Amino acid sequence: MRNKNIDLYFFSGTGNTYQVAKKMQEVFIKNKCTVNLFRMEKIQPASINTDNTIGFAFPVAFQSTYPFIWKFFSELPTVNGTEVFVVDTMGIMSGGVIGPLKSLLKRKGYYCIGAKEIVMPSNFRKSQKSEKKIKEISAKGIFDAQIFAHDLVYNQTKWIRIPFLSDVVKSVSSSGFVWNSLKKHISPKLDEVKCIKCGLCYRLCPVDNINMHEFPDFGDNCQYCQRCFAYCPTGAIYFKGIKLEKYKNAEVNEVLLEKKS
Ligand SMILES: Cc1cc2nc3c(=O)[nH]c(=O)nc-3n(C[C@H](O)[C@H](O)[C@H](O)COP(=O)(O)O)c2cc1C
Incomplete structure (x- = not known):
């Protein structure tokens, strides 16, 4: 890394990516970099x-990432050699999303210095693993983030791109067809009996899909990041489907x- 002033933009639905970003920030600071963390949904x-x-x-979502994150990347300014690195977090596998992302960033003039995909506990499961297993996976993922940040500082990183296959996976998984079919089958719902009208879900939604009337009201742009579901204090939110x-x-x-x- 030539320039040790780092701006790290992240989105985290349920905390995995936040933990990774925070650990990387810690390592950068230890290695005499300046680093600011920014939330993608606010920038x-x-x-x-x-x-x-x-x-x-x-985070990885459906072998790609959320449409609003792709939109963020596609709206980045063009530059002349600004260094860039990426890290994604995933439950099992990503479909090689960092490959098409590399192409996009290169086209915009960024100098791609390193990418890492980190396994963390999945936040999209019908049944969760044991607490012990979740802690182990999370600790291993945060350790991988620590190593990656260190390697970035000392120019030891790579950005592997699986040609063709990752582009096909990305274009299928990001297609309107896939997201529209998901919307038909899976949608956030509210149990009004459990809801205490605190408005937390409205404040948490990164895509402004929740309006607060007497009760929270869901629009049709849910990207399934799990925030409202994970943090609702009374468990009033669930997914139909x-x-x-x-x-x-x-x-x-x-x-x-x-x-x-
Ligand atoms: C809607 C949705 C789709 C997901 N799709 C994938 C996937 O295709 N592959 C995978 O390995 N993990 C997948 N995951 C798991 C997340 O990528 C993983 O748990 C991630 O670390 C969550 O990060 P966060 O806590 O910062 O939101 C998915 C999670 C969600 C909510």
């Missing part, structure tokens, strides 16, 4: 500071957006 991509080294951290078990790896104030006006 206009066109306005980012392209004088610094840039990092992106995001799939029965999921709750998972979170950070406290609510660590993933919470600033209060909306």
Whole structure:
């Protein structure tokens, strides 16, 4: 890494990516870098500071990532050689999403210095593993993040791209067809008896898909990041079409957006 001033942009639905970003920040600081963490859902991509080294951290979703994260990447400004690295977190496998992302960033003029895919506990499961297993997977993932950050500082990283296959997987998994079919089969719902009208779900939603009337009201742009489901204090939110078990790896104030006006 030539430029040791780092801006790390991340999105985390349930805390895994937050833990990874936080550990990387710690390692960068120990290695005499300056580093700022920014939440992707609060930033206009066109306005980012392209004088610094840039990092992106995001969760894998359906062998790709959430459409709003892809939108963020596609709206990044073009540059002349700004260093960039990425890290994604996933339950099992990503479909090689870092490959098409590398192509996009290169086309925009970024210098791609390293990418890492980190296995963390899945936040999209019908039944969860034991607490012990979850802690082990999380600890291993955070350790991998630590090594990756260290390797970035000392220029030991790679950005592997599986040609063709990863592009096909990305274009299928990001296609409107896939997301529209998901919407038909899986949608967030509210149990009004359990809901205490606290508005936390409204504040947590990264894509403004929840409006607060008397009760929270879901629009049709849910991207299934799991935040509202994971942090609802009374378990009033559920998904029609799939029965999921709750998972979170950070406290609510660590993933919470600033209060909306
Ligand atoms: C809607 C959805 C789809 C997912 N799809 C995948 C997937 O295709 N492959 C995978 O390995 N993990 C998948 N996961 C698991 C997450 O990528 C993983 O748990 C991630 O670390 C969550 O990060 P976060 O806690 O920062 O939101 C999915 C999770 C969600 C909510």
